[in-house]
Amino acid sequence: MWIKNIDGHNKELTIAIPLTKGTDKTRIKKRSFFNEYGLPVSTKTEPFSLYCYVEWQIGYDVIIDDEEKLGRTTIKDKIFVGANGKEKTLYELSEYIYYFYKWDVIQIKELETIKLFLENLKDNDFLDSNKELSIERSHPVEKNILGIQFYFTQVKYPLLIHKFGQYEILTEIIINYRIKIN
Numbered sequence: 125m126w127i128k129n130i131d132g133h134n135k136e137l138t139i140a141i142p143l144t145k146g147t148d149k150t151r152i153k154k155r156s157f158f159n160e161y162g163l164p165v166s167t168k169t170e171p172f173s174l175y176c177y178v179e180w181q182i183g184y185d186v187i188i189d190d191e192e193k194l195g196r197t198t199i200k201d202k203i204f205v206g207a208n209g210k211e212k213t214l215y216e217l218s219e220y221i222y223y224f225y226k227w228d229v230i231q232i233k234e235l236e237t238i239k240l241f242l243e244n245l246k247d248n249d250f251l252d253s254n255k256e257l258s259i260e261r262s263h264p265v266e267k268n269i270l271g272i273q274f275y276f277t278q279v280k281y282p283l284l285i286h287k288f289g290q291y292e293i294l295t296e297i298i299i300n301y302r303i304k305i306n
Contacts, residue, residue, distance in 0.1 A: 126140050135223075135229070152179075156175055156178070251282075256285075259299065
């Protein structure tokens with residue numbers, strides 16, 4: 125998803141939501157109940173239904189060397205150095221917050237309250253520090269499948285779901301670790 129058009133006079137953002145072609149950040153999934161694990165839907169062969177939802181892995185900023193993503197942000201001049209030491213600019217969520225603040229949708233006091241909350245978090249307040257939310261792995265056992273010997277184990281990832289009031293808007297947080305090998 126990205127901002128396709130900005131109407132500052134009417135304080136409107138037009139957001140491109142690529143629902144018919146899966147991307148690495150958005151895709152359509154289907155489930156019967158909100159706590160089910162959604163299955164990807166092939167939007168080219170299957171029509172949308174009431175059980176479909178959009179999965180969006182939202183970004184916060186973009187490294188200024190990432191030309192593809194940089195081409196999708198409307199704010200290329202707000203450059204800062206991220207925690208990883210790389211030069212970045214606003215992207216997706218931080219970009220939306222920028223416009224919401226600029227247009228008085230959210231007030232400085234609300235942003236200061238969030239900033240104060242985040243500054244006062246202790247290391248053990250983070251989700252991945254909570255022992256109840258740890259990733260669980262079963263002990264591996266040997267298993268023969270179609271004549272091929274495997275070690276079989278199961279991995280359980282914590283999933284947190286928050287529903288926003290009476291709306292059908294859910295936020296899911298899946299705690300997992302990804303190792304990126306270059």
